[in-house]
Amino acid sequence: TATVAIVGRPNVGKSTLFNRLVGKKLALVDDRPGVTRDRREGEARLGDLEFRIIDTAGLEEATEESLLGRMRAQTEAAITDADVILFVVDARAGILPADRPFAEMVRRSGKPVILIANKAEGGAGMAGAYDAFSLGLGDPVPLSAEHGEGMADLFEALMPHFPDPNEMEDEEDDPNKPLQVAIVGRPNAGKSTLINRMVGEERLLTGPEAGITRDSISLDWEWRGRPIKLFDTAGLRKRARVEDKLEKLSVADALRAVRFAEVVVVLLDATIPFEKQDLSIVDLVEQEGRALVIGLNKWDLVADQQGLLKDLKEKATRLLPQVRGAPVVPLSGLAGSGIDPLMKAVFHVYEKWNTRISTAKLNQWLSEALEANPPPAVSGRRIKIRYMTQVKSRPPHFAVFGNQLDALPKSYTRYLVNGLREAFDLPGTPIRVSLRMGQ
Numbered sequence: 001t002a003t004v005a006i007v008g009r010p011n012v013g014k015s016t017l018f019n020r021l022v023g024k025k026l027a028l029v030d031d032r033p034g035v036t037r038d039r040r041e042g043e044a045r046l047g048d049l050e051f052r053i054i055d056t057a058g059l060e061e062a063t064e065e066s067l068l069g070r071m072r073a074q075t076e077a078a079i080t081d082a083d084v085i086l087f088v089v090d091a092r093a094g095i096l097p098a099d100r101p102f103a104e105m106v107r108r109s110g111k112p113v114i115l116i117a118n119k120a121e122g123g124a125g126m127a128g129a130y131d132a133f134s135l136g137l138g139d140p141v142p143l144s145a146e147h148g149e150g151m152a153d154l155f156e157a158l159m160p161h162f163p164d165p166n167e168m169e170d171e172e173d174d175p176n177k178p179l180q181v182a183i184v185g186r187p188n189a190g191k192s193t194l195i196n197r198m199v200g201e202e203r204l205l206t207g208p209e210a211g212i213t214r215d216s217i218s219l220d221w222e223w224r225g226r227p228i229k230l231f232d233t234a235g236l237r238k239r240a241r242v243e244d245k246l247e248k249l250s251v252a253d254a255l256r257a258v259r260f261a262e263v264v265v266v267l268l269d270a271t272i273p274f275e276k277q278d279l280s281i282v283d284l285v286e287q288e289g290r291a292l293v294i295g296l297n298k299w300d301l302v303a304d305q306q307g308l309l310k311d312l313k314e315k316a317t318r319l320l321p322q323v324r325g326a327p328v329v330p331l332s333g334l335a336g337s338g339i340d341p342l343m344k345a346v347f348h349v350y351e352k353w354n355t356r357i358s359t360a361k362l363n364q365w366l367s368e369a370l371e372a373n374p375p376p377a378v379s380g381r382r383i384k385i386r387y388m389t390q391v392k393s394r395p396p397h398f399a400v401f402g403n404q405l406d407a408l409p410k411s412y413t414r415y416l417v418n419g420l421r422e423a424f425d426l427p428g429t430p431i432r433v434s435l436r437m438g439q
């Protein structure tokens with residue numbers, strides 16, 4: 001579950017907000033006077049959001065300098081643990097100098113922050129709420145923790161930081177569930193030969209004597225104790241004559257195989273690699289959001305294996321920027337070599353495809369990325385990116401929040417995608433980024 005920290009100078013009403021979110025009864029028990037606590041934590045609930053909440057208010061009554069120092073240390077610790085920060089100010093008092101060091105800590109963390117103008121019951125303290133803009137922490141959410149007003153707005157502000165339960169309903173990563181792998185490629189790339197070799201029986205007939213329709217479209221296999229369902233496109237077609245194999249790739253067949261799969265092996269004929277059709281198959285895999293491995297088949301026919309591999313890896317980087325880093329594995333279906341490295345790559349990209357990155361880590365990365373290369377101003381519009389969160393995996397999908405994002409150049413989104421791929425080591429998986437305006 002996500003962790004939310006309540007941060008702010010003494011007396012802005014952090015404890016009251018904590019109590020409101022945790023449920024008064026429970027918190028009051030903890031709240032005996034005279035009990036010194038450096039930190040309170042609780043299970044909070046707001047609407048259908050459930051999260052862990054940390055209160056930094058334990059020392060509110062403290063007046064001594066040393067206690068203020070301790071409160072700062074405690075705030076730092078809470079910020080470190082948090083995925084989202086609620087920064088509380090007193091709307092009636094406005095922004096005081098004492099607010100600033102806490103605001104500074106929050107800003108430095110680069111974590112998503114929701115600015116709260118508390119004590120705004122009945123619309124009081126609007127001036128203070130406007131004042132709060134000057135902290136540079138975004139639009140304040142006016143509320144009254146004591147009277148329970150504005151909690152719906154707080155919910156609205158918090159919600160984007162929590163994974164959408166519908167979107168997050170990914171399949172469990174159950175090791176007993178077969179991994180669905182499709183092997184796609186142009187006719188004659190050697191798909192059937194490879195699958196025959198993997199499955200270890202002449203279950204799919206291939207070669208010049210073809211003319212057989214296979215009955216099943218997917219095959220159960222096992223690699224190192226992991227169950228696998230293999231799916232190939234060639235098997236869908238009746239091969240009446242050898243000439244049929246010269247027919248062009250059926251996009252509908254390829255699409256069906258890709259949609260079936262979690263991981264797609266795009267099989268190239270290493271002697272004629274990266275033909276136009278190969279590139280469009282890779283595009284398809286990317287568009288459908290599947291994990292990708294590139295297999296270089298017929299490696300037994302290659303004379304200068306080292307030279308060609310180097311050359312083809314460079315080509316892959318250049319021709320397939322949208323799936324940068326996808327593994328490129330030489331193999332020979334005919335000789336039965338390279339199947340182990342291929343399957344290792346398949347499981348590796350599958351793991352990457354399932355990656356989940358915590359909001360805290362993402363935003364730490366984001367603040368560095370923004371600093372290294374700030375979004376440009378486009379025709380006088382100042383684009384501001386505030387934070388991001390992962391909304392989905394399989395493939396990894398991130399939502400970026402900010403202002404004026406409709407003006408954000410495509411090249412900047414690419415910069416973010418490439419940076420994410422690099423920083424979180426996500427080769428061979430498509431990465432999705434959606435831009436969302438407002439808090």
Ligand code: GDP
Binds near residue numbers: 191208
């Ligand atoms: P598919 O259309 O992709 O299923 O291709 P096939 O598996 O039917 O293979 C097409 C032709 O390439 C056949 O004549 C195979 O014997 C040959 N072939 C397949 N894999 C290899 C390989 O690794 N090395 C060599 N030398 N030939 C291969």
